[in-house]
Amino acid sequence: MKKVLTIAGSDSSGGAGIQADLKTFCAHKVYGMSIITAVTAQNTLGVSHIETLSSLSVRKQIEAVAEDIDIDAVKIGMLSNAEIILTVAELIKRYKFKNIVLDPVMISTTGFDLLEKDAKEALIQELLPLADVITPNLHEASAILDGLEIKSKDDMEKSVHAFRKLTSSAVLIKGGHLVDDAADLLAYEDKFRWYDAPKINTNNTHGTGCTLSSAIASNLALGLSVEQAVFDAKEYITGAIRNSLDIGSGNGPTNHLYRLIR
Numbered sequence: 001m002k003k004v005l006t007i008a009g010s011d012s013s014g015g016a017g018i019q020a021d022l023k024t025f026c027a028h029k030v031y032g033m034s035i036i037t038a039v040t041a042q043n044t045l046g047v048s049h050i051e052t053l054s055s056l057s058v059r060k061q062i063e064a065v066a067e068d069i070d071i072d073a074v075k076i077g078m079l080s081n082a083e084i085i086l087t088v089a090e091l092i093k094r095y096k097f098k099n100i101v102l103d104p105v106m107i108s109t110t111g112f113d114l115l116e117k118d119a120k121e122a123l124i125q126e127l128l129p130l131a132d133v134i135t136p137n138l139h140e141a142s143a144i145l146d147g148l149e150i151k152s153k154d155d156m157e158k159s160v161h162a163f164r165k166l167t168s169s170a171v172l173i174k175g176g177h178l179v180d181d182a183a184d185l186l187a188y189e190d191k192f193r194w195y196d197a198p199k200i201n202t203n204n205t206h207g208t209g210c211t212l213s214s215a216i217a218s219n220l221a222l223g224l225s226v227e228q229a230v231f232d233a234k235e236y237i238t239g240a241i242r243n244s245l246d247i248g249s250g251n252g253p254t255n256h257l258y259r260l261i262r
């Protein structure tokens with residue numbers, strides 16, 4: 001069985017973070033492992049507390065897994081601070097991790113900071129170059145590109161050129177926050193490809209970004225090309241949102257069981 005590692009924060013309500021990642025891995029029939037960077041107290045209404053683990057704890061967790069088990073792909077989500085970012089970057093290089101999908105998590109759907117402000121530069125300088133695929137949403141893409149306005153599909157296409165100057169990783173800009181549709185744009189090598197999807201009329205979008213990046217990592221572990229891994233992951237997230245769950249009174253979670261239980 002293929003083995004996939006997530007390095008991310010815990011979401012007590014189970015919709016995003018480590019919990020979304022492990023559910024996604026399970027649905028893709030890959031073996032999931034987890035490195036916890038922070039414990040968030042959150043629910044469908046928002047985040048009320050964050051306790052970030054020490055970079056030593058993150059280091060020890062990664063070493064424990066990597067010294068013992070072969071890893072076919074890695075998904076990286078919430079990293080909280082620069083020290084953890086530097087630790088993760090160092091260990092990616094030491095263990096030569098492959099199939100790395102970096103979701104540059106900065107703020108939650110409900111507007112809570114999940115990355116300290118001064119850590120953005122470390123993320124861009126140290127981690128971006130090590131990723132095979134990065135998956136910023138519109139806000140994160142704009143933050144990485146020094147405030148470049150990205151509000152439309154045209155803006156997304158323009159931003160691709162700016163990304164090209166910054167990294168040779170494949171970049172999937174997620175359009176979940178576009179007004180009319182939910183089209184994502186993949187730029188890789190010298191090509192780009194749109195993945196179109198209708199915008200589903202629901203508030204239950206908690207954890208969509210985590211789910212998508214974990215699905216891409218799972219598909220890369222299973223041997224798919226980047227283009228196909230994103231295609232299959234987009235189908236998965238669209239189905240998981242279409243069948244999303246009315247749990248809690250705010251933004252409910254995606255449904256990972258929709259292909260199993262109908």
Ligand SMILES: Nc1ncnc2c1ncn2[C@@H]1O[C@H](COP(=O)(O)OP(=O)(O)OP(=O)(O)O)[C@@H](O)[C@H]1O
Pocket residue numbers: 016107108109136137138174175176177182183184197198199200201202205206207208209210212234237238241
């Ligand atoms: N209402 C929707 N209908 C259809 N697809 C959606 C919808 N909202 C988000 N998506 C899709 O979900 C995926 C995640 O995109 P999104 O832009 O929401 O990421 P995000 O903001 O990082 O997510 P998160 O809420 O976890 O922080 C993308 O493929 C996006 O197109």
Ligand SMILES: Cc1ncc(CO)c(N)n1
Pocket residue numbers: 008009010011016017018040077078105107108109114206207208209210
């Ligand atoms: C732990 C965690 N990671 C990522 C997100 C982004 O959705 C979140 N809300 N919580």
